[in-house]
Amino acid sequence: MExxxxxxxxxxxxxxxxxxxxxxxSGIELYLESSVMNQYGRQIKATVLxxxxxxxxxxxxxxVVDKGALDCTIKARVECAVFRSCDASAANVPWGGAVR
Amino acid sequence: xxxxxxxxxxxxxxxxxxxxxxxxxxxxxxxNLDYSCGVFDEDGALIAAGSSFKNTLRCLAVSSEHxxxxxMNQVVSHLLERQTEQGNSHVFLYTKxxxxxxxxxxxxxxxxxxxxxLVFMENRRDGFARYLKGLAxxxxxxxxxxxxxxxxxxxxxxxxxxxxxxxxxxxxxxxLLSEEAGPIPFAVRKRLVREGVADLxxxxxxxxxxxxxxxxxxxxxxxxxxxxxxLAHAKLDLxxxxxxAAAIGVTARYAGEEKSSHVTALYNETMAAELPRQGLEFRxxxxxxxxxxxxxxxxxxxxxxxxxxxxxxxxxxESSLRYFTSAEASGVIAAIRAMDEAKHY
Numbered sequence: 001m002e003x004x005x006x007x008x009x010x011x012x013x014x015x016x017x018x019x020x021x022x023x024x025x026s027g028i029e030l031y032l033e034s035s036v037m038n039q040y041g042r043q044i045k046a047t048v049l050x051x052x053x054x055x056x057x058x059x060x061x062x063x064v065v066d067k068g069a070l071d072c073t074i075k076a077r078v079e080c081a082v083f084r085s086c087d088a089s090a091a092n093v094p095w096g097g098a099v100r
Numbered sequence: 101x102x103x104x105x106x107x108x109x110x111x112x113x114x115x116x117x118x119x120x121x122x123x124x125x126x127x128x129x130x131x132n133l134d135y136s137c138g139v140f141d142e143d144g145a146l147i148a149a150g151s152s153f154k155n156t157l158r159c160l161a162v163s164s165e166h167x168x169x170x171x172m173n174q175v176v177s178h179l180l181e182r183q184t185e186q187g188n189s190h191v192f193l194y195t196k197x198x199x200x201x202x203x204x205x206x207x208x209x210x211x212x213x214x215x216x217x218l219v220f221m222e223n224r225r226d227g228f229a230r231y232l233k234g235l236a237x238x239x240x241x242x243x244x245x246x247x248x249x250x251x252x253x254x255x256x257x258x259x260x261x262x263x264x265x266x267x268x269x270x271x272x273x274x275x276l277l278s279e280e281a282g283p284i285p286f287a288v289r290k291r292l293v294r295e296g297v298a299d300l301x302x303x304x305x306x307x308x309x310x311x312x313x314x315x316x317x318x319x320x321x322x323x324x325x326x327x328x329x330x331l332a333h334a335k336l337d338l339x340x341x342x343x344x345a346a347a348i349g350v351t352a353r354y355a356g357e358e359k360s361s362h363v364t365a366l367y368n369e370t371m372a373a374e375l376p377r378q379g380l381e382f383r384x385x386x387x388x389x390x391x392x393x394x395x396x397x398x399x400x401x402x403x404x405x406x407x408x409x410x411x412x413x414x415x416x417x418e419s420s421l422r423y424f425t426s427a428e429a430s431g432v433i434a435a436i437r438a439m440d441e442a443k444h445y
Contacts, residue, residue: 006189011177012206013170018177022189031225033207063223065207067173 003060007085010069010077017069019048019077021085024061028052034066047071051078054097102147104174107136114138117146118159125161127196128332132323133159137178139171150175155183156316157193176206180223191223192316194336211311212339220317220336228340231311232347238304242270245352245383246345248312250277250397253284253424254292255415257356257395260388265354266300273348278307279314281322283435288423295419311340321363324445330363334370342378352381359387360398361444390414398443404433405442 003023010018032045044066051074052060060082066074079096083089107114118138122129130153138149148162148171157179162171183191192211195203200210200219208221211228222228245265251258266272276293280286290307297303310316317340318333319325345353353375358364368384375382388395395415403412404424413421423429436442 006184006187008181008184012173012180013177014173018180018207020180020184020189033225035205063207 001056001082001086001088003057003082003085004087005085007081009080009084010073012065012067014067015069015073017044017064017066017074017077019074019081020063021057021081022061022063023085024059027059028057029061031061031063032066033064034068036066036068043071044074047074048078051075052082055079055082057082102139102141102169102171104137104139104178107138107146107149107151109136114146118149121146121149121163122159122161125164127159127161128329130158130319130329131325132319135179135182137175139174141166147171148175150179152179152183153319154315155188155191155310156319157183157191160193160195172202173206176203190227190310192310193221194218195221212336212343214332214335214339217332218336220340228311228343231309232344235306235344236347238273238306239348240271240302240304243352244271244273244348244350245269245354246273246275246341246348246350247354248275248277248308248341249293250281250313251289251293252277252282252397253289253400254296254417254420255395255397255400256390256417257388257397257415258293259296259417260395261354261356261385262297262300262303264385265352265383266297266303269352270302272300272303273306273350274303275306275308275312277313278309279322281315283432283439285432288432292420292423296417298419311344313337321367327366330366331370334367335374337367338371338374338378342375342380345378345380350380352383354383354385356396357384357386359394360396363445401436401439401442404436405439407437409433 003021006022008020010016012018030048034041034044048064083093107118118136119129132153133151134153136151138146141147147166150160151158180191193203193208197213197216197219203221208223209225211220211222213219247265249258276290278286294305313321315322317337320330320333355368355371358368371382400412400415
């Protein structure tokens with residue numbers, strides 16, 4: 001999927017994560033900020049990258065501000081931000097899959 | 101359960117609540133806000149609030165009785181969501197110097213601080229650093245100076261100032277305000293400056309971007325506000341400028357003397373006080389006078405506004421004059437004529 005415009009999903013509240021995606025030209029640029037960086041930073045990063053890969057996102061600037069979200073939350077927020085960024089969030093949202 | 105809602109400009113009761121909250125928390129209310137929201141408790145009392153103006157978040161406050169409940173997180177989440185809806189992904193905010201930690205936890209990074217007063221932040225980790233890196237590529241050897249100008253439009257007065265600074269230095273970094281503010285589009289202002297300084301090889305033209313006199317650093321430059329706000333914004337703007345100057349090896353800043361515009365005069369005063377503190381020289385150059393009349397962009401706009409293009413003509417260098425007498429400028433001239441106030445306040 002191609003990131004067409006900036007989009008955001010999630011909140012900065014405890015146990016959530018705010019994911020912002022923006023168009024970029026060369027690969028995935030990931031900026032991660034987390035309240036549990038030392039414990040789970042690597043895990044969060046892997047989850048975000050995996051989700052982007054599953055969605056077929058190749059070029060994006062992704063900013064994640066994590067407030068101790070569970071993996072499933074992070075996945076959902078990343079999916080939602082990506083869908084919003086390419087106007088796939090209005091109907092028939094392909095949760096858990098990729099848009100083909 | 102507390103709930104978050106919009107605070108509408110005409111909702112006098114809630115506006116009054118917001119004023120009271122800001123006052124209680126010692127935060128000056130900005131005159132120019134284009135959106136406000138707040139968190140209300142079960143009884144409808146406002147316990148947290150936040151506002152935005154263009155791509156900056158401001159007037160962020162949580163009632164001291166409700167600290168530690170994550171209310172600011174809700175407010176900032178909401179404001180950021182709204183910013184993104186409007187297409188702003190690069191967002192700035194101000195906060196009191198001691199509160200920066202709260203916002204660092206919300207994904208904001210410090211750009212500059214006015215010690216003991218305020219901190220200016222952005223939501224990009226490498227935003228300012230990347231901007232500085234881009235500028236550093238234009239760094240020149242020798243004695244370098246900088247001018248920041250609006251050039252609205254480029255006059256013989258600007259030319260006079262640029263010529264003087266270019267002659268006194270090995271290189272001159274010329275920053276042109278890239279914010280759209282007024283009837284003359286940025287692209288036109290830039291073209292007129294580029295043409296107007298084309299014969300000076302040691303002038304390097306830059307867009308000012310979001311970090312120099314932008315609606316993020318200096319909103320009161322564009323919209324009327326009280327002196328305290330102008331001074332605070334000017335100080336902050338100069339803190340950011342100090343870092344820019346360091347990145348490109350600029351040691352002096354030039355500006356024209358200002359008599360007519362209140363905000364620019366205050367800005368000049370602040371520069372005279374602040375720049376030497378940062379080890380930078382501030383050189384104020386007397387305005388160019390032609391036939392006893394002081395040349396200024398305000399005067400040019402005023403003349404165009406009053407329909408006296410001939411009066412404007414002698415203040416304009418050839419390149420600017422060519423533009424204003426071309427068919428292309430008709431829309432811009434009509435827009436200037438339609439303005440209530442052609443001069444900068």
